[in-house]
Amino acid sequence: MDISVYRPGELSAADRTAWTALQSKAHLNGAPELANPFLSPEFTLAMGRCRRGVRIAVVREGGEPTAFFPFQRTPTGVGRAVGLGLSDCQGLVHGPGFDWDAQELLRACGLAVWEFDHLVEGQTPFEAGASGTFPSPVMDVDQGYETYLSGLRDRSPKFTRTTLAKERKLARDSDEVRYVHDERDPAALRALMEWKSAQYRRTGRSDRFARAWISRLLQQLFHTRSEPFAGILSVLYADGRPVAAHFGLRSERVLACWFPAYDPAFAKYSPGLILHLRMAEAAAADGIAYLDLGRGQKEYKDSLKTRELAVSEGWVTRRHPIAVGHRARRAPVRALRNAVLSRPDFFDPADRVLKRMGKIRSKI
Template sequence: MNSLQIKCTGELSNRDVAAWREIASLNEVTSHPFLQPEFVQAVGKHRPETRVAVIQNGSDYVGFFPYQTTSAGVGHPVLPELTDYHGLIATDALDLSAEELLRKCGLLVWHFDHLPVSQGMFRRHHAYQDPSYLVRLSAGFENYAAELRERKSSVLSQALRKSRKLERELGPVTFHVHEESEEAVTNLVDWKRVHLDRRSGSNPFVRPWMHSLLREVSQTHGETFHPELSVLRAGGQCLAVHFGLRTGNRLVSWIPTFAPEFSQYSPGQVLYAELIRSAADRGIAEIELGRGENQLKLSLSNASVPLAVGAVDLRMTSRVIRSGWFRMRQMVHSNGFLKQHSLPFLRRIKSFVS
């Protein structure tokens, strides 16, 4: 029979962390950077509402469930504003339903919007699925570039032209895979805040803890968890920053951004071209670009995997309301005109439903 203990991240023992790391390594889904103990512990230092359910069968560890909670019993994934992968880290010996898991955690609801569809215990709580876009590099950079050319994507050649323009007008272009520098973290937060301020919806980069949290993660290295704070410069000036997280030969493209005053050079596009070439040279087989569509992401990707959106909710009335919201969202997103003109309204409703 499974027993469950709720712990703050600072209460996890070395034995807990070692068992978590071992279970996470058992399959590709749970080896994701956002499900690693190092990431969750780094977040927990700055988000005190972070919890981990440690699940055992006798003396054997069978699962870990990281989440964030409110006093009202509302649960979310860890750092829900920014993370692109959610779920449970468990062995086949885990014997709990999703509803039992929530009750043992003291939660009334757990929201998710980047859940791997292979996590069967949550399957009946899916509302819909969206693709998460990938750059697959197992055949090497030249084969990847040839694949893009075959489908008439000029994104890499455009990046090369922009890079040459930068060289001519600003100076030599350099790309560094990882810099543990205060300048890189500050630029990441400041530029991302500016870009998101121009859109409707919430902006997590205005929150006072964001800078210190990202600095913490950028300096957190584990046995398999590695942050990569990559920087693109021209003539010594920092033009773009990309915060990625790596486990094994998988790199997650987490937070990309660029200096708004240099937008005419498309520094984000140049940075991604450099990042992909560097990743292929280092033996990285896959770069995860995440859910959500934008032109650059669609141009660069050559594969996708489905991720689920939904909630495990123990409250019947709330389930009915949320079901209506998801049906309305699907109707809007299936109509190009409605999708273009209704997103701010939908975001307000989503905030209310959540």
């Protein structure tokens, strides 16, 4: 393999165009998951403006780019997927029939280890290092919203009736309810981030928006717009005020759901669920094939989904002491986290403790 490694700002316009072309043809080449916007050049470039160590390996055959591998690297050679812990889809973007040697790729990138937690399906050379595989639910809307809604009624009749009834009640109790699929008002984004921060604190979770670089990243992506990619802020309004919002990323065929939140004052209407149905309707009208709800066990995801993708976590390593030390530190943490999340007898007590801590933090 002919492999060159670039900083984000060094990537040529021709290479960016080739990368986008690989994604746009992914569904035709039997790998539709590679069209995910988290694998787009725009996401990697935005990350490069907010975090150090972002690099892009370009694999060429006959002088032409055939694959793109975005990653983050520390000075010691520890590699991570771009946005590890934040991005919902990771891997190497390639064309049909492309195969690679993971060890050779890591060596060319100067990596002793590469860690991932949302590895896309079909990355065989990387999957050998996976320590676990997890479902990532999606909402298929490629046949149109009415087809999706009809299937939802069949799969989750009570959920569908209840959600639509709450939407009608919200309309009765408000002078006006409207939905904006692609809101460009920065004030609505600030409201979403404030709701989400409050939710993190209320449930005892770490507030992601307390990290300045994550807030900067969302601002970057909110203002990033190209033909195949955009940061999409969707907002549900009642009486002129936002009651639920979601910020995600769109490619040509995939809307990646990322940060949903709502105003707790409107909780009785389940505005977040109403918002997701409106998003599905608008996405179908825009030619989106599916909404990727992301890895994670949530009741609303189980109700909304039509099927599940699979994403993996783990490490690809070379024989190197840095790789041994990194895996020794990270493996127990991941194993404990997954054990808690997968077992209700562990998760429920831990969740109650976190929520009690959240209430205490909210009062301080």
